[in-house]
Amino acid sequence: MLVAANWKMNGSKVANETLIKGVIAGFSDAESVNNDVAICPPFVYIDSVGQLLADSEVRLGAQNVSHLEIGAYTGEVSPSMLKDMACRYVIVGHSERRSLYAEGDQLVAQKFVSVTKQDLIPILCVGELLEEREACDTNDVIARQLDAVIDLAGIENFKNAIIAYEPVWAIGTGKTATPKQAQEVHEFIRLRLARHDVAIANDIRILYGGSVNANNAQDLFSMADIDGGLIGGASLIVDDFLSICKAMR
Ligand code: PEP
DSSP states (O other): OEEEEEOOSOOOHHHHHHHHHHHHHHHHHTTOOSSEEEEEOOGGGHHHHHHHHTTSSOEEEESOOOSSOSSSOTTOOOHHHHHHTTOOEEEESOHHHHHHSOOOHHHHHHHHHHHHHTTOEEEEEEOOOHHHHHTTOHHHHHHHHHHHHHHHHOGGGGTTOEEEEOOGGGTTTSOOOOHHHHHHHHHHHHHHHHTTOHHHHHHOEEEEESSOOTTTHHHHHTSTTOOEEEESGGGGSHHHHHHHHHTOO
16 A cells, blocks of 8 residues: 655745654654655655655655656756656646646646656546536546546556545545545546556555545545555644554555
8 A cells, every 4th residue: 555645835844854754753663664655745845855765665756747858848847857856656637736737637648658758656646526526427537537648658557657536525625535435436447447457457556535634544545445545734744644654454
């Protein structure tokens, strides 16, 4: 399983150091991390957070990336730069990127492809809006978001990928999908991938994200098709993040 922290646009040099030292100390108290844990800080802190994590089991990730590799693209960060900084994971298609920065399915698919070309692991986010759920369109939305990436990247590029199901209505709202609601969509995602490749579908890790906290993580992670979590707000609080990590099966 994997728990990945999405710090979003939070942090400072001092706060990051305190948070990371707390997380690493929490793991050394316990039996050690049997599962994977990752932290995705803002780009500007990638280097310093990477150094703080260097001797730990916790891996480094990024929250976004350019779909392009090099050139006159002011303000962008390429996949090879992230690789250069020893990143392992890259979040692509987070709903905040889709809604606030107008990233459509095609751009998300291009980002996914460019990440896999650098042997980085994409964490592909998919999820429906509240009105889409209420209109019973959840599966159609998820299928559209997934198919755009499968069509461009090819199913073979999902071999080392991770998918995060993040219902948009549950992100940062304190409203979590019930374990049953999440499980239904996770199963749908696995079946959708299985139409192309059963082995890849069975092996892929599908994370749940959306107001996961220390109290609900265990119930969510106990579901058959939930293989961990993508954690926003609760990843900024040492004890909460550690509890979520320790809730992994
Ligand atoms: C996220 O932004 O990926 C997320 C899941 O946020 P939160 O945990 O705060 O809902």
